[in-house]
Amino acid sequence: MEAFDLLFQGFQVLLTPDRLLLMMVGLVLGIFVGVLPGLGGPNGVAILLPLTFTMDPTTAIVMLSCIYWGALFGGAITSILFNIPGEAWSVATTFDGYPMAQQGRAAEALTAAFTSSFFGSLVAVLLITFLAPRIADFALRFGPPEFFSVYLLTFCSFVGLGREARHKIVISMALGLLLAGIGMDTVSGQLRMTFGWTELFRGVNFLVAVIGLFGISEILLTMEERLALRGHPAHMNLKVVWRVWMSLPRYWWTLLRSAAIGCWLGITPGGAIAASFMSYNLAKRLDKDKESFGKGRIEGVFAPETAAHAAGTSALLPMLALGIPGSGTAAILLGGLMVWGLNPGPLLFVEHKAFVWGTIASMYLGNIVGLVLVLSTVPVFAAVLRVPFAAIAPMIVVSCAIGAYAVQNAMFDIWLMLVFGVVGYVFKKLGYPLAPLTLALVLGSRTEDAFRLSMIGAGGDLRVFWSNSLVGSITTLALVLLFWPLISHAIGKLVGVASPARGEA
Amino acid sequence: MSIETPDTTAEDARPVVGARNVDIVVSLLLLALALLLGWDSWRIGASWASDGPQSGYFPFYLSLMMGAASVYGIVTALLARHADEPFVTRGQFGRVMQVFVPTLAFCVLTQFLGLYVASFLLVAGFMWWIGRIALWISVLTSFLFTAVMFATFEIAFNVIMPKGPLEAAFGF
Numbered sequence: 001m002e003a004f005d006l007l008f009q010g011f012q013v014l015l016t017p018d019r020l021l022l023m024m025v026g027l028v029l030g031i032f033v034g035v036l037p038g039l040g041g042p043n044g045v046a047i048l049l050p051l052t053f054t055m056d057p058t059t060a061i062v063m064l065s066c067i068y069w070g071a072l073f074g075g076a077i078t079s080i081l082f083n084i085p086g087e088a089w090s091v092a093t094t095f096d097g098y099p100m101a102q103q104g105r106a107a108e109a110l111t112a113a114f115t116s117s118f119f120g121s122l123v124a125v126l127l128i129t130f131l132a133p134r135i136a137d138f139a140l141r142f143g144p145p146e147f148f149s150v151y152l153l154t155f156c157s158f159v160g161l162g163r164e165a166r167h168k169i170v171i172s173m174a175l176g177l178l179l180a181g182i183g184m185d186t187v188s189g190q191l192r193m194t195f196g197w198t199e200l201f202r203g204v205n206f207l208v209a210v211i212g213l214f215g216i217s218e219i220l221l222t223m224e225e226r227l228a229l230r231g232h233p234a235h236m237n238l239k240v241v242w243r244v245w246m247s248l249p250r251y252w253w254t255l256l257r258s259a260a261i262g263c264w265l266g267i268t269p270g271g272a273i274a275a276s277f278m279s280y281n282l283a284k285r286l287d288k289d290k291e292s293f294g295k296g297r298i299e300g301v302f303a304p305e306t307a308a309h310a311a312g313t314s315a316l317l318p319m320l321a322l323g324i325p326g327s328g329t330a331a332i333l334l335g336g337l338m339v340w341g342l343n344p345g346p347l348l349f350v351e352h353k354a355f356v357w358g359t360i361a362s363m364y365l366g367n368i369v370g371l372v373l374v375l376s377t378v379p380v381f382a383a384v385l386r387v388p389f390a391a392i393a394p395m396i397v398v399s400c401a402i403g404a405y406a407v408q409n410a411m412f413d414i415w416l417m418l419v420f421g422v423v424g425y426v427f428k429k430l431g432y433p434l435a436p437l438t439l440a441l442v443l444g445s446r447t448e449d450a451f452r453l454s455m456i457g458a459g460g461d462l463r464v465f466w467s468n469s470l471v472g473s474i475t476t477l478a479l480v481l482l483f484w485p486l487i488s489h490a491i492g493k494l495v496g497v498a499s500p501a502r503g504e505a
Numbered sequence: 506m507s508i509e510t511p512d513t514t515a516e517d518a519r520p521v522v523g524a525r526n527v528d529i530v531v532s533l534l535l536l537a538l539a540l541l542l543g544w545d546s547w548r549i550g551a552s553w554a555s556d557g558p559q560s561g562y563f564p565f566y567l568s569l570m571m572g573a574a575s576v577y578g579i580v581t582a583l584l585a586r587h588a589d590e591p592f593v594t595r596g597q598f599g600r601v602m603q604v605f606v607p608t609l610a611f612c613v614l615t616q617f618l619g620l621y622v623a624s625f626l627l628v629a630g631f632m633w634w635i636g637r638i639a640l641w642i643s644v645l646t647s648f649l650f651t652a653v654m655f656a657t658f659e660i661a662f663n664v665i666m667p668k669g670p671l672e673a674a675f676g677f
Contacts, residue, residue: 050658050662050664051658051662051664053662053664054662054663054664167574167575167577167578167581168574168578170570170571170574171535171571171574171575171578174567174568174571174574175535175538175571177567178542178564178567178568178571181563181564181567187560188560190549190560192545192546192549192560192561192564193542193545193546193564195545216608219604220601220604220605223601223603223604224593224597224600224601225597388632388636388638389636390631390632390635390636390637390638391628391632391636391638391646393604393631394607394611394627394628394630394631394632395628395650397607397608397611397627398611398620398624398627398628398650398651398654399654401611401612401615401624402620402654402658402664402666405620405666405667406658406664406665406666409665411615411616411667414615415612418608418609418612421608422605425601426527426531429524429527429593430524430527430528430531448563451558451563452558455558459555460553460554460555
């Protein structure tokens, strides 16, 4: 098997002392970031990204992805012990995780959460190992029209499948695309939307925007809600861990089903949240004893955690294979790739084999080490939550500012970060989704380039997007997804007319 | 539960402004932005040339989309019949300002004194003044934090931050 050889090479790339050390550092920082209220995966990765600017790309992504795994693990600690979801996709974990902690079964719940996270990730990483090279190989034949249609599909699925008000999704996405267009136009060399302001010639860097949108705004929101943290103690010991692990085979169907849901939804953008809820609801619906959910059922922890972690991990698949991020954090990692001088896309698998397989190998190792680390250090990290927020908030602000400045060494970016912080705060309070904005900022110029290159190639003929079966079906699928709410409404009506009895029931 | 009810007094719970009003103001601002960007894109050429779109083509139509969506937002907000929810209460607004104003001050100080001095002042000041933590703990924590940041970024990772007169005095 070619994949095994390449993976083996990946482990060889990974197993150097400094990379292993930075992996550990990344995991610890990640758990820390995941545990702190007001910080999570995307913020943590965005803030700590500047640390990696002077590293080589492989070391950099190993450390950053470990921050991400750590944050995913850490989120479960706050959900279960403190009933505060660290991330939106940890919300479903609190439903049964917190009641378990209240009943003094915190250690059991935590073990279940970490183990199922690990399982979810493992399934997703296996998927990446075997599927990503295939997809990349396939995508090597893509020209600009194919790439444009895939980008279009990404954007359309946000609008069509998003749960927020449609016009707010459209605004958020259009704003992101417009901000991405500021500065030099790469095709014609013309300056756009700069209004003669020299600071804007560089364009709006998306990392600066992300740090403001997620980091600063989250501090404002956390302060507003004034969280008072009082958690339940967790007495982790090997006996509990062993007991939970021994019971795992009984839940094999829940675990596998949740992992499959997670992998599927993770590849589509913004899927991790939906995955955790869907998986929880399915576990509840398929169970004989529905009433006991929400009162401390261990399946209620297994299901959402497996799905969320599988989704969070498989979100990296389209990022590696196609250069299209499946989640906010993946978008930031993608931004990192560009900073390190790599060009995201299917060519990565050809030109930077060591980088890609080192990354995939680090997913395996990072999750194993992360599981052991998090099981053994829960009390330490739970204690972190007792540090007063008044000490942590200003430190996060400083870290954000360092991150924003380091991207392009520009003081202007610190101000821009502050502006984005306020925008993020207001948008979150008014229900504007931030994920489409982030995605549009990252993909904006690449989407436009792909479109215009296709147009130059085809002499301005739009039919190029239906010129062969591949590009045609992706474009059509994109349009179907864009109008999905209307289509599903229409189908519902038709079915309702056809069988009125069922429509009433 | 682990989350306290934040606003204990009636005064704190009074809304500063309703969510609908903020929604309308934000939509108006977005509309203004859309008009501005759309106009600028029109100026540099937003039509379809023989080899595809001109530089302003995409931004122009994106502005149009954003503008239309904002108008839709304004109309739905104006027509909404259900009772308005508060956007922020007084208590909440006060706490947000407690962190926003120091952050703003930090940015101004960074411009003139460099990031590390500003960082020391922000952390120490915030802990002592907002967090009501003992002065010596605040100053010590802040000093350690800033020192670690300086060692990490400036020395270990060679990521250069804006520096002011103090660092210059030490030869950095």
